[in-house]
Amino acid sequence: MTDAVVVESENKTAWKVVGDTGACPLCGSHQVKKLLEAPDRFHLRKETYRLARCASCSGVWLVDPPKPEEMGPHYDEEYHNAIVAAGEGSAELRWRDQRNLIARYKQGGQLLDLGCSSGGFLSTMRRPAWKLYGIEMEAGTAEKAQAATGAEVFVGDVLQAPFAPASFDVITCFDVLEHVYNPPQFLAKVKEWLKPGGIYHVMLPNIASWEAKLFGTYWFGLELPRHLFHFSPQSLRRVMSDLGFEEVHLSTPRVSYLERSLDYVAGSAAGKLGMEQTPQSRPKPRGFAWKAARKCVRMGVFTPIAQIASWAGAGPSIEAVFRKR
Ligand SMILES: [Zn+2]
Known part of the structure; x- marks a missing residue:
C-alpha cells in the first residue's frame, strides 16, 4: 500500500489520487472514501465530478478539481447574474x-x-x-x-x-x-x-x-464544480x-437550498419523461399552479422537518x- 489513496467510482474507473498525498486536505487522515459523483446541475452540463469524504474529520472535497485557469466557464455570466x-x-x-x-x-x-x-x-x-x-x-x-x-x-x-x-x-x-x-x-x-x-x-x-442527505446528488448546496470543499x-x-x-x-x-434542490429533482424527472429541461442558470418564470404546489410541499412537509433538523444541528x-x- 502506498500513501496514495485511490478511491473507485461505481463504474470501477480508478479515481485520480486525492490531493497531493492521498490524505484528507483538512486533517491529513488517510481514511478517505467516495461520497458521490454528480454533474453541474445548475448549468445542466454532462461532465461529472466526484466528492471524497474523510471518515476522520468528516471533511468533503472535490477530487481533481478544475485548475484555477479552467474555472472561467464555471463562473460565467449566468452564474454571476x-x-x-x-x-x-x-x-x-x-x-x-x-x-x-x-x-x-x-x-x-x-x-x-x-x-x-x-x-x-x-x-x-x-x-x-x-x-x-x-x-x-x-x-x-x-x-x-x-x-x-x-x-x-x-x-x-x-x-x-x-x-x-x-x-x-x-x-x-x-x-x-x-x-x-x-x-x-x-x-x-x-x-x-x-x-x-x-x-x-x-x-x-x-x-x-x-437536506444534503435527503437530496444527495440533487442538493443545490453541492454547486459542482464551484464548491471545492x-x-x-x-x-x-x-x-x-x-x-x-x-x-x-x-x-x-x-x-x-430546498426549493432549488426540488427544482433539480423536478427538472431531472421532466428530462426522463422526455420534456425539455430548463437550467437554473437560465430560469423561466413559473406559473401560479407550480408555485402553489411548491408552497404546499414546503409548508406541509419541509418546514416542520427543517425546524427539527435545525434544532438538532443538522440545518442546511x-x-x-x-x-x-
Ligand atoms: Zn479529514
Missing part, C-alpha cells in the same frame, strides 16, 4: 442576523469582508464605529462595492492581499470558504490578520444537513481548532463565530 438576483431585496433585512451576531462580540473597529461581492453586507455595516475593508476577485464588482459602502476594497485573491498582521477586529466570510482551494492556508491568513481577541464570522452550506459542523470545528481558534458560536440555521447552513486567542 444568479448571484446578483439572489442578493436583491433589502440588504438590511438579509444581513440582519449576521449584524446582530457580530454585535454580541464587537461593537466597532476594523472589519474585513472576504469575497465582498458588490458590497451587500458591507453596506449594512456603514456606521461611524466601523472602518470597512473588502476583498473581491472581480474588478468591476469591487468598484461597485467601494462606491456603495465607502470600504477599501482589494481586488484579487485573498492570499495576495497586502494587509498587515493583527489589522482586524472582525473578518467575515459568507459563502466563500467552500470556493477556496486550500482552506487551512486561507484560514491561517485570517488568523494572521485578526487582532488577538478578534473574531471570524463564517457562513456556508452544511454537508451533514438533512463541503464542511460540516464537525469538520469546521476540527480545522479551526487545529489552527488554534476558540469557538464562540455555532448554529445550523434554516437558510435553505452553518453559521459560526471563532475567536483568535
Whole structure:
C-alpha cells in the first residue's frame, strides 16, 4: 500500500489520487472514501465530478478539481447574474442576523469582508464605529462595492492581499470558504490578520444537513464544480481548532437550498419523461399552479422537518463565530 489513496467510482474507473498525498486536505487522515459523483446541475452540463469524504474529520472535497485557469466557464455570466438576483431585496433585512451576531462580540473597529461581492453586507455595516475593508476577485464588482459602502476594497485573491498582521477586529466570510482551494492556508491568513481577541464570522452550506442527505446528488448546496470543499459542523470545528481558534458560536440555521434542490429533482424527472429541461442558470418564470404546489410541499412537509433538523444541528447552513486567542 502506498500513501496514495485511490478511491473507485461505481463504474470501477480508478479515481485520480486525492490531493497531493492521498490524505484528507483538512486533517491529513488517510481514511478517505467516495461520497458521490454528480454533474453541474445548475448549468445542466454532462461532465461529472466526484466528492471524497474523510471518515476522520468528516471533511468533503472535490477530487481533481478544475485548475484555477479552467474555472472561467464555471463562473460565467449566468452564474454571476444568479448571484446578483439572489442578493436583491433589502440588504438590511438579509444581513440582519449576521449584524446582530457580530454585535454580541464587537461593537466597532476594523472589519474585513472576504469575497465582498458588490458590497451587500458591507453596506449594512456603514456606521461611524466601523472602518470597512473588502476583498473581491472581480474588478468591476469591487468598484461597485467601494462606491456603495465607502470600504477599501482589494481586488484579487485573498492570499495576495497586502494587509498587515493583527489589522482586524472582525473578518467575515459568507459563502466563500467552500470556493477556496486550500482552506487551512486561507484560514491561517485570517488568523494572521485578526487582532488577538478578534473574531471570524463564517457562513456556508452544511454537508451533514438533512437536506444534503435527503437530496444527495440533487442538493443545490453541492454547486459542482464551484464548491471545492463541503464542511460540516464537525469538520469546521476540527480545522479551526487545529489552527488554534476558540469557538464562540455555532448554529445550523434554516437558510435553505430546498426549493432549488426540488427544482433539480423536478427538472431531472421532466428530462426522463422526455420534456425539455430548463437550467437554473437560465430560469423561466413559473406559473401560479407550480408555485402553489411548491408552497404546499414546503409548508406541509419541509418546514416542520427543517425546524427539527435545525434544532438538532443538522440545518442546511452553518453559521459560526471563532475567536483568535
Ligand atoms: Zn479529514
